[in-house]
Amino acid sequence: MSKLLLASIHDVGPRSEAAVDQLCDILGSHLGALNFAMLVVPDHWGEAPLASNPAFQAKLRGWADQGVEMFVHGWFHKDLAEHTGMAAIKAKHMTASEGEFLGLSRDEAARRMADGRKLIEDIIGRESAGFIAPAWLYGAGAQEALAQSGFKLAEDHMKVWRPDTGEILARGPVVTWASRSVGRQRSSRFFAGLARHALGFLPKARVAVHPGDVTVPALISSIHATYAAFARGRRIARYADLLDSAHTAHGPARGAAA
Template sequence: MSLLPAIISLHDVMPHTLDETEELLADWLTDIPPERVTLLVVPGLNWQPAQLDRLREWERQGYELAGHGWIHHVRRVKTLYHCLHSILISRRAAEHLSLSENELVTLLNDNYHWFQHHDFKTPELYVPPAWAMGQLDTAALQRLPFRYYESTPGLLDSQQNRFRRLPLAGFEADRRWRGPCLRTWNGINRVVAAPQRPIRLSIHPFDHRYHLAHSLRRWLSRVQPIDYRSLFDSAAPASRPGNATAL
């Protein structure tokens, strides 16, 4: 059986999830080269020097660090869409929603400069919590310091103004009813995936303890990790997003 190309990311790397992150890297992702795993870091929390040193060690080993919101928690819910999104998908994680464009510009700039301030490599990728970009269209993203942006539909290279629609699989089944929902979602996305359309494996810090842990293990054994940048280096088809709906 041929392996399915996959982009692998470990979400919600925060001070209080470092032990779980370490466990996943050491026990679940041991066969994945570090340079093929992206760690999505939430900067705006109470990071202590020893915790920052753990991030630096992972970066030294080859893991890529990327931006992932600021506090990963909603300050307020102002719209019906955000309310429904919170109930059905994100709970209180989609902090981009109900923030203005100016607030989001500040958030992304603060995220980017946090890495610089703490002597990490300059991040190229930004992934909003729950993949919800909010009121930032492609033109706004092109003025911000990150090059790549991931959202629910796929991945944007803002420098080339190219967008790749990509299937997405997740495993955060912390409630029993989420297991069947995610299995169905992952099954549909597995059908959509192809050698020229890699799937994204989205792993959260406690997934190895939740109801889809065995499913996660199977997925990891059946994929070939790739670098997300290669999506835009090839001649694979890509669209050119013109507005926020593509994100």
């Protein structure tokens, strides 16, 4: 089986439109056409509602028509919960108040998932690819809601899985960048450089970019180098291909026609 490359643009919405356009050009130059996923935020920080922006809705539909997979990426993306224990450590060190689904109850997480799904699917005129929590962070309530949500795919830092069964479809750290401080820029560039050599063995590699990346020329250079490296010798894949591969590996369901 050939090795795969899965690519994605996070935090897509009216607030990040210019940066997303730039990232589309960057990824397209390495992947060919629009062979990547977008993670769409319905109302980023409560300041950029998709529902009242028909021009951006039209762009989303156009991208989807050209083959971009659309994931529901939270609702606000902003984390307003008070955290204790390990969740507090994650909220402080892994994200800057961006882990919206880290502290939500099951019912609130389920409501935001369902509302985001309906909005985005109505806009693009087709089923969404799945759900990915902001900052890849899921609390217990979000995990419980996700298992009952009907989404076909979910993703965190270390894996892609089927929410309904828990089956893991891809393993290994996602390669991504952080732009919010010089220290994080340097560390993410270091990890990307290491990953280009050390993670070549992964059968399914994931590389994700964020709108803030385009504000730092050194990150743009690292992104170009990383996509170029991972694209060599790999098939540019869709997340949906993971479901197809799992079905092929397991064979037809028991009792199904061969």
